[in-house]
Each structure stands twice: as structure tokens, then as C-alpha cells.
Amino acid sequence: xxxxxxxxxxxxxxxxxxxxxxxxxxxxxxxxxxxxxxxxxxxxxxxxxxxxxxxxxxxxxxxxxxxxxxxxxxxxxxxxxxxxxxxxxxxxxxxxxxxxxxxxxxxxxxxxxxxxxxxxxxxxxxxxxxxxxxxxxxxxxxxxxxxxxxxxxxxxxxxxxxxxxxxxxxxxxxxxxxxxxxxxxxxxxxxxxxxxxxxxxxxxxxxxxxxxxxxxxxxxxxxxxxxxxxxxxxxxxxxxxxxxxxxxxxxxxxxxxxxxxxxxxxxxxxxxxxxxxxxxxxxxxxxxxxxxxxxxxxxxxxxxxxxxxxxxxxxxxxxxxxxxxxxxxxxxxxxxxxxxxxxxxxxxxxxxxxxxxxxxxxxxxxxxxxxxxxxxxxxxxxxxxxxxxxxxxxxxxxxxxxxxxxxxxxxxxxxxxxxxxxxxxxxxxxxxxxxxxxxxxxxxxxxxxxxxxxxxxxxxxxxxxxxxxxxxxxxxxxxxxxxxxxxxxxxxxxxxxxxxxxxxxxxxxxxxxxxxxxxxxxxxxxxxxxxxxxxxxxxxxxxxxxxxxxxxxxxxxxxxxxxxxxxxxxxxxxxxxxxxxxxxxxxxxxxxxxxxxxxxxxxxxxxxxxxxxxxxxxxxxxxxxxxxxxxxxxxxxxxxxxxxxxxxxxxxxxxxxxxxxxxxxxxxxxxxxxxxxxxxxxxxxxxxxxxxxxxxxxxxxxxxxxxxxxxxxxxxxxxxxxxxxxxxxxxxxxxxxxxxxxxxxxxxxxxxxxxxxxxxxxxxxxxxxxxxxxxxxxxxxxxxxxxxxxxxxxxxxxxxxxxxxxxxxxxxxxxxxxxxxxxxxxxxxxxxxxxxxxxxxxxxxxxxxxxxxxxxxxxxxxxxxxxxxxxxxxxxxxxxxxxxxxxxxxxxxxxxxxxxxxxxxxxxxxxx
Ligand code: C2E
Ligand code: CA
Ligand code: CA
Numbered sequence: 001x002x003x004x005x006x007x008x009x010x011x012x013x014x015x016x017x018x019x020x021x022x023x024x025x026x027x028x029x030x031x032x033x034x035x036x037x038x039x040x041x042x043x044x045x046x047x048x049x050x051x052x053x054x055x056x057x058x059x060x061x062x063x064x065x066x067x068x069x070x071x072x073x074x075x076x077x078x079x080x081x082x083x084x085x086x087x088x089x090x091x092x093x094x095x096x097x098x099x100x101x102x103x104x105x106x107x108x109x110x111x112x113x114x115x116x117x118x119x120x121x122x123x124x125x126x127x128x129x130x131x132x133x134x135x136x137x138x139x140x141x142x143x144x145x146x147x148x149x150x151x152x153x154x155x156x157x158x159x160x161x162x163x164x165x166x167x168x169x170x171x172x173x174x175x176x177x178x179x180x181x182x183x184x185x186x187x188x189x190x191x192x193x194x195x196x197x198x199x200x201x202x203x204x205x206x207x208x209x210x211x212x213x214x215x216x217x218x219x220x221x222x223x224x225x226x227x228x229x230x231x232x233x234x235x236x237x238x239x240x241x242x243x244x245x246x247x248x249x250x251x252x253x254x255x256x257x258x259x260x261x262x263x264x265x266x267x268x269x270x271x272x273x274x275x276x277x278x279x280x281x282x283x284x285x286x287x288x289x290x291x292x293x294x295x296x297x298x299x300x301x302x303x304x305x306x307x308x309x310x311x312x313x314x315x316x317x318x319x320x321x322x323x324x325x326x327x328x329x330x331x332x333x334x335x336x337x338x339x340x341x342x343x344x345x346x347x348x349x350x351x352x353x354x355x356x357x358x359x360x361x362x363x364x365x366x367x368x369x370x371x372x373x374x375x376x377x378x379x380x381x382x383x384x385x386x387x388x389x390x391x392x393x394x395x396x397x398x399x400x401x402x403x404x405x406x407x408x409x410x411x412x413x414x415x416x417x418x419x420x421x422x423x424x425x426x427x428x429x430x431x432x433x434x435x436x437x438x439x440x441x442x443x444x445x446x447x448x449x450x451x452x453x454x455x456x457x458x459x460x461x462x463x464x465x466x467x468x469x470x471x472x473x474x475x476x477x478x479x480x481x482x483x484x485x486x487x488x489x490x491x492x493x494x495x496x497x498x499x500x501x502x503x504x505x506x507x508x509x510x511x512x513x514x515x516x517x518x519x520x521x522x523x524x525x526x527x528x529x530x531x532x533x534x535x536x537x538x539x540x541x542x543x544x545x546x547x548x549x550x551x552x553x554x555x556x557x558x559x560x561x562x563x564x565x566x567x568x569x570x571x572x573x574x575x576x577x578x579x580x581x582x583x584x585x586x587x588x589x590x591x592x593x594x595x596x597x598x599x600x601x602x603x604x605x606x607x608x609x610x611x612x613x614x615x616x617x618x619x620x621x622x623x624x625x626x627x628x629x630x631x632x633x634x635x636x637x638x639x640x641x642x643x644x645x646x647x648x649x650x651x652x653x654x655x656x657x658x659x660x661x662x663x664x665x666x667x668x669x670x671x672x673x674x675x676x677x678x679x680x681x682x683x684x685x686x687x688x689x690x691x692x693x694x695x696x697x698x699x700x701x702x703x704x705x706x707x708x709x710x711x712x713x714x715x716x717x718x719x720x721x722x723x724x725x726x727x728x729x730x731x732x733x734x735x736x737x738x739x740x741x742x743x744x745x746x747x748x749x750x751x752x753x754x755x756x757x758x759x760x761x762x763x764x765x766x767x768x769x770x771x772x773x774x775x776x777x778x779x780x781x782x783x784x785x786x787x788x789x790x791x792x793x794x795x796x797x798x799x800x801x802x803x804x805x806x807x808x809x810x811x812x813x814x815x816x817x818x819x820x821x822x823x824x825x826x827x828x829x830x831x832x833x834x835x836x837x838x839x840x841x842x843x844x845x846x847x848x849x850x851x852x853x854x855x856x857x858x859x860x861x862x863x864x865x866x867x868x869x870x871x872x873x874x875x876x877x878x879x880x881x882x883x884x885x886x887x888x889x890x891x892x893x894x895x896x897x898x899x900x901x902x903x904x905x906x907x908x909x910x911x912x
Contacts, residue, residue: 005354009347016343023336027329034325035287038299042216042321043285046301046314049214049222056206057308060182060199061154063110068184068197072102077117077186077195080125087134090125096133099126113166113179113200117186122146125195132164145183149196154184158310159203159224159232169204178203207233219298219317224310229275232310237294244294274302278311289318373469376408380455380462383408383424395470397442413440427455427464436471448475488562490540491547499561499569503620506573510613513573517613518558520570520583521627522550525605525639527566538597542604545597549590554583569627584608584642605640607631612644629653659712662698667721671698674729675896676747678906679867679889682881687906689780691748691889692730693896694722714754723755724764730779731772733899742907748780748810753787762801776806782833784812788823796827803828810867815855824862831887832859836870839890843875853883860884 067073079095090096103115107128114128124135148155159180166177183198201207211233214222224232235241271279273290283303292298292315299322300315319326368375374392378385388403396403396411426433432454438446450469455462486498494502506517524530524546531539543566550568551560558572570583587608594601609631611623630645637643666672676690696704713719730747737744755761769776781802787795803809810831811823815838824832834855841848852868859866868880871890880888894905 005350008350008354012343012347012350016340019339019343020336023332027332030328031325034322034328038321039285039287039301042220042287042299042301042314042316045214045216045220046222046303046312049210049314050303050305050312052210052213053207053224053310053312054305054308056210057156057182060110060201061156061184063106063112064182064184064197064199065154067103067106067199068186070102073099073117073197074186074188074194076102077126077197078188080117081119081194085119085123085125085134090133091130096126100128103128107199111202111205113202115200116196116198118146118196118198120150120195128200129164142181145181146196149183149185149198150193152185152187152193154182156180156182156201156308158226158308159207162200166202180207203233214314216314216316217320219320220315222312222314224312225275225278226310227279227281227304229271229279229311231293235293240294274300274313274315275311278302278304278313281306371467373467376403376464376466376468377458378408378464378466380424380427380464386458386463392468395441395447395468396439411439411441413438413444413446423451423453424464427453431455439468448472491544491562493547493551493568494559494561496561496564499559499563499571500620502559502561503571503623506571507613507618507620507623510573511617514576515573516576516580517623518570518572518574518580518583519611519613519623519627520587521563521609521611521624521631522568522570522587523607523609523631523635524566525607525635527604530602530604534597534600534602538600541597542595542602545595546590546604550587553586553590555581558583580612584610588640588642607634607639608642609634610642610644626650656712658701659704659709660716662701663709663713663716663718666696666698667725672696672722672725673898674726674733675898676733676902677889677896678894678902679748679887680893682877682885682888685888685893687744688887689746689748690744690902691750691782691896692726692733693750694726710752714752717754717758719752719754720759723749723752723759724768726750727764727768727779731768731774734774734778735772736899737903737907740903740907742903744906746778746780746808748782748808750782750812753784756783756787756795756798757792762798762805765802765807766805776802777808780808780810780831782810782812785814785816785823788827799827811864813869815851824859824864829864831865831867833867833869833889834885836890839868839870839876839880840872842879843873849879852879856880856883856885 076095076099080090080093080099083089083093083095099117107113107115114132115126116124116128116132117126119125122136124132127133127135142157145155145157157180159178161176162179165173165175166179168174168177180201180203181198182201183196185193186195186197188194211222211224215236219236221236223235226232272292273286274292277284281304285299285301287299289297289299292300297318298315299318300313302311302313304311368387369390371389371391374395375389376385376392377387385404385406385408388400390400393400393403398406398410423433423435423437426435432452434450434452436448436450439449440446448471450471451466452469453464453466456465457463458465486494486501488495503517503519506515509515510517524543527539527542530542543562547560547562547568550570554560554570555572557574558570561569561571563569570587572581572583574580588606591604591606594603596602609627609629611626611630613623626645626649629649630643633645633649634641634643673695675693675695677693678687679689679691680686681688694706694710696706696709698704710719713722726749730749734744734747751761765776765779769779783799799809808830809828810833811827811829812833813835814832815835832855834852838848838852838855842852843849856866865886867887867889868876868885869889871877871880871888871892873892876890877888877892897905
């Protein structure tokens, strides 16, 4: 493409040339027209002047012919010719007088100077002036003139200086006064020329006027010349001629006849152009200019009158004639100058703007080249690189030549190709795009870049201006940070967050890859005890060792993470059809060998919860929940085992959830009621008390056993209200029974650990008893040994207070949990309730039998009475009786029943 500057200046030059050419052409046309018109005008003036001169001459000739033919002139001429022609005779001859009388009025009338009649001997036989009569040489120097006259022609002479002094207009006689003659023959009756009749004509009269009328402007004049080119009439520029010394001022006539004297005018100067032409008898015009007799440039028109033998020139000074044209020319010159000035101004302005643009362009180019980032300008439609700054070439290791013109995809590696394409789509939609991607340089090295691409107009086309930033350092830092964020510092395993990512990724890909994701949640059993007893530093070493062992044991396609605390996770994905690997076994094997720290050999076990994605559309949190549920299940199943999450577990959980929801309104809906189970004395099988056991009949769930809902109520805190209700209901029943004459020594209620630890139980107890006017000895409080594990001082305090208040305290479910004999000593229990698991197996299990025996013996030695629970047969009753058990509770003596049934069953019994 032609540069703007070139286009502009070419157009400007063209316009300039056209303007100048147009001016020249117009001027030439105007000039030629002007010349033509001027020439025509001058020619017209010349012709008119000529015509006037000819008319005047012809008039003169006509006059003389008429006069010559008059009988008076003929007769008087004959008379004068007849006499002896001496001057005296002629003067005195009467014919002379008669002739004068006849001619004088005519001459006066026509302003003619005088007349001559000349005979064949050139003797003037008659004249207006007496002094001329009889003279012989009168017009001798006019021989040609005379010759032609005698030939019978009428002839007019050219203006010439008079041979005699003549009077001017003022009557003063002047020598060489201009004069002319017109002559004609006088022919007698026989047709013979007898004499010549001439009249003296004064050229300063009519001829001067005619010539003066032929003047154009200030410098124009018409004048007569003879064949030699000498002036025959006066010049308008006499004073100039005098000044130049061409003529002398003295002795000048009005019709400056001296001017025509060859010796005085132009004697040394060559003939003018006009005179040369006239000299050759030619007529013509010249509008181009030639130098006249004054040496001045004139234009003119001239002719040669063959008849009268004079040349007539009509001239005007070139300068004056061409003044209008000169003015036009001047105007044109001004116009052209103005146009050139305008063009020059345009050119100047353009040059300035262009230079500025050029400077800007250079600045932009400098900025472009020196930018701190690689910049590419890419054609939006083709994707070809249009321009690349210096840094781009060093950045991508390509030469400028290779880069420019190549498609932008040469910078893309496989990963980024799609990104670049989609960025173009975004650019089209939004006008720009900021994205991170990877490019590759000439040598295939991948570079992390951030591309800020914008759609801009450049030279009227859409281009993408892409500023590329090398973010390799940032990426490296990010990666480092990512490592820090995703790594567990202690074990160097992936941490919770990287676990989350990996799990989500594997779940997202499982369907496509037709795989099942296995998630294992590993908990180190009793790790809290290790930490508490051996210290955290040892705990850390153990965790590191465990991490290393598991990592080394699991296959490569399984990923190990530290989940937090003493929990680890393993994720693995296996093809759907493959048999599931026994990772559990592999992991548990790692704990076979004890871990040695500071010469301490530590034996540890693991509980593992496993969940499978099973190709289902399952999310990571659900899968994790499942594994966690399975881990809890493993822990519930006595630890050191694996539990796979089952649908039943989910069902249980759901059930629990429903129970929890239903429990909220169970109290207000009166869904609870109490059953009472008798406790009898071993000694005589008499009723010594009853245990209040809660029942829940829910309209949606039906009957829900306390073993199911109590734990849920404990977790939700609902147990406190429920417990209070039980207490109230027991007190109410106790009073009712009393009112009915049935007096039972005491009714025991089960106190949940939650009640004990989180409520003002003693205040509630006292307040309720007070309400029913009962004493604490009517109520026994059953407390499971689990609550004692925490060994908190305030619990001890509480139990002591309750004891002091007069409540009986039962240690419930003894033998199920962490039975410790120390509790028996420490807390002020009245009775120990031996769990029914002892009793149930007793008959078949010697171990249980011995255990039961020991418990009873030990309790008794500590002055604790024993209540055996779950007694269902006679054998058990006998055994317990034999082994000094104090009380028995069980189906054998009575199942828990509603209070009315209890009353009807036991009211008749003998009450101790
Ligand atoms: P627990 O305190 O050990 O109550 C004794 C349980 O053994 C009762 O089950 C009772 O029905 C059952 N039982 C008694 N004799 C026999 C027998 O000869 N054979 C068999 N197989 N079972 C016998 P229940 O009523 O289902 O109560 C279960 C547990 O629920 C109770 O165990 C107790 O821990 C809790 N519980 C019951 N009522 C309440 C309550 O009002 N408050 C609180 N906190 N817990 C309660
Ligand atoms: Ca109980
Ligand atoms: Ca019990």
C-alpha cells in the first residue's frame, strides 16, 4: 500500500500542476482571444482611418475634377494660355482676376489653400497668390506628380513641406509648412489637356483630424508613412522624440512635417517591422509586439495604399493594449500564487501532522518494542501474527521473520490450542479475554503465560492485541504454595484438602473410566491413650511410622492421606469388574509388628471403615460420610476390625434421624408411658421394689424400645425432659399406689449420664419429691457405670450429695463396660445391679458363673447388696440364692408392666 505521505504529496503536486496548467491554458486562450480582439480592433480603427483618408482624398479629387471641368475654368485657362505668358501679362490679364473671383469662394468653403494652373511648360499661368504666377519651377520637384497629371489622371500628393512660407491658423507665415496637392488636367473641348489644375491642400486641417480620430487610448496613434518608412504625419509623441533628439522642437509645425524628413528621423535606425512590411507594399497586423520608431514596443495594423502611395499605421503601446490582459495575468498569477500558498499551507500542515503521526508511530513502535512483556498483534479473522515486538522473538526464540506471518497456533502446545480458540470466541463476545495458558517456544519448551487479549481496530481491520506475561515464576510459587497447602507437614502425606480434591477427581472420572472408588477411613485405636501416656512427641513419631508403613504397603494405585489427628484415608479406584482387593488386610498387617519408640514397644491396632462408590452418582461428602459411619461401626464392634458401609447402616441412620424427629413431640403428644418391673428378695421372694422403665408408642414408628431411642434422646439432649417426666410419673404412681393402700418400699429410676452431668438433677429431684410430699428413700437412682469413667470430681460430689439427701444409689449394668472395682469403693452405692449378660450364660458358661460368684462376693465384702438382672428361670434363682445374692429382677418374677397391671399383680402381695 502506498504510504499516506506519498499519496498526499502526489495528489498535492498533481493539483498544483493541474492548477498551473489550467492557469497557463486559460491565460493562453485569453491571450490569444485578447490578441485577436485587439488586433481586430486596431485593424478596424486602421480601416476606418484609411477609409476616411481615402474619402477625403477622393472628395478633394472630385472637387478639383468638378472645378477643372467647369466652363469658367476651361475658358479662363484657355484665355490665359492664349496670351503671351510673361508674368506681368498673366497677372494683369482679366482672366486672372475672373478666375480668382470664380475659385475663391469655393476654396474658402473647402478650406483649400490655393490653386495653380500650370501649362505644359510648367509655368504657373494662374495662382491664388500673385507671387507665384509666371513661375516655372513651381512644382518641379513633383515631376512624377506632374507626369501623371499630364497623362490625364487626377492625383493627390503626399503631405510635404511647402516650398513657400505658408500661413498657419493664426495667419503667421511659416516656412516648410505642411502641404499637399491635388491636381487634375484641364481638358478643352477637343479633349486635349491644355493645362494642369492643382489645389494646395492643408493637411493640418482635415487629414490631421482624421488621423487624430484614429487614436486608441493614451498611447495609440494613426500616422502615415511613405514607402521608405518615414513619417508623413505628426507623431503624438513629439515631445518624447524631441527629448531623444530625434527631432528638434524649433521650427515645428502643428502638423510636424519635419518628422517626416528622412534625414532627421530614424536616419540611423533601421526600419521598424511595420515599415519593412509597408516598404514591400504589404498590409498587415502584429499583436505580438514590435518596436516602433520610438523604440517602444507596440502592437499595430498597417496598410499600403497603392493609389495614394502612402502607408497608414495604427499603433498602440503594447503595455497599454495589454494592460487588461496584464491585469488578468496578474490576477491569475495572484490566484496561482494563492493556490500555491494554500497548497503549501496544506502541505505544511500535513507535513506537521504527518511528522507528529510519524513521531507518535515511532513512539508507539518504541513502546511496542521496548515493552516489558511480549506483545503480538494477530489478525482476528485468519489468526495470523501481523506483528511481534522484540521481546516476543526472544521470548519464543523465533526470528521476527518466522513469527510474523505465521499462524498463532505455532505457539500453542496441545493443551493450549483449544484455549486459544475459545479465547477468540470470548473476544468476539466480550471484546477481550484474560486467560492463563501454556505456550511452547521454538524448542518445544512449555512456558506458563497469562494472556491479556483485546480486540482492536488496526488499519481498518480487526486485530487481537495480545499482551503475554510470563507467569512461570508465579506458577512455580503457586505450586510450592499448593504443596504447602496440600501437604501434611508431619507425615509429608497429602492432607485433608488434597484428599478432598483427589476424591472429587476420582469420583468425577469413575463413570467415564468404568471404575469403582474405594474409600478407607483408618482410625488408630486408643491413640488418645498413647498421646496421653507417652506424650505428643512420641505420638508424632508413631504417626509418621504408621504413615510410612501404610504407604509402603498399599499398591501404587492407592493414595494415602492424613485425614487429621489419628485418622488416615486411602483412596483407590479399581475397574468395576475387578475383584476388590483386600486392602484392609494389607493395612492391618502393617500393625503386626509393634512400633518401637525410645525402646518402648507399642502395640497398636486399627479400625477401618470402608465405603465403595459402586459406580453410583455419589459425591465425595456422601462417600466420606459412609466411610465414617463404617468406621464408627468398626469401633462399636470392638475395634481392630474393618467394617464395610452397608445399606443397613444407612437405614439405621435414617431410622435414627426419624426417631430424633419424632422424639421432639413425643412428650407433648403423651406418647410415653411407664412400665414397672418387680424386684424381689432372694430370701423370700417378696416384692422389695420396682424399676420404672419407659415405653414409647409412636403413631408413625409404632413401639420403639428404650434401647433404641434412649441413646438418641441422650445425644439430642431430650433425655433431660424425658427423665424429668419419668421422675414426675414415678412420684405420681407412687402416691397413687399409696392412696390405693399399696405401699412399695422404693421405685428405682434410670438416670442417664446426660441428666447427671448436664442438669440440676438434685434440685429437680427435691422439687418433685416435695411436690408429692415424698421422701428421697422412696426413690432409688440407677446409674450406669459408663458415666463414672470420666471420674470427675463434681460427679463424685453430686453422688455424695444425693446419698446424703437420702436417695438410694444403684450401680446399673455392672459387668458390661469398663467395670472397675475402684468405682465400688469410691462412690457411695447401695446396690450393684449385675448385668443380665452374666445371668443369661451362667447355666452353660462356667466362666460367667465364676464371675457372678466373684462379683457377689466382692460386692458383699464391700457392703454392697447385689441385684441380679434378667433372671428368667429357677436354676438362676437357685444359683443366686446359693451364692448370697440379695435381690432378683427378671421375667421369672415379673416382666415390666403398666402401673395398673403392676398394682393388680402385686397389691395383694405381702409388702415388706
Ligand atoms: P436396664 O436399666 O438394664 O433395664 C432392664 C432391662 O432388662 C429392661 O429392658 C427390662 O425389660 C429387661 N429385663 C428385665 N428382666 C428381664 C429378663 O428376665 N429377661 C430379659 N431378656 N430382659 C429383662 P427395657 O425396659 O427394654 O430397658 C432397656 C434399657 O433402657 C434399660 O436397661 C435402661 O438402661 C433403659 N431405660 C429404660 N427405661 C428408662 C428410663 O426411664 N430412663 C432411662 N434413662 N433409661 C431407661
Ligand atoms: Ca436399670
Ligand atoms: Ca440394668
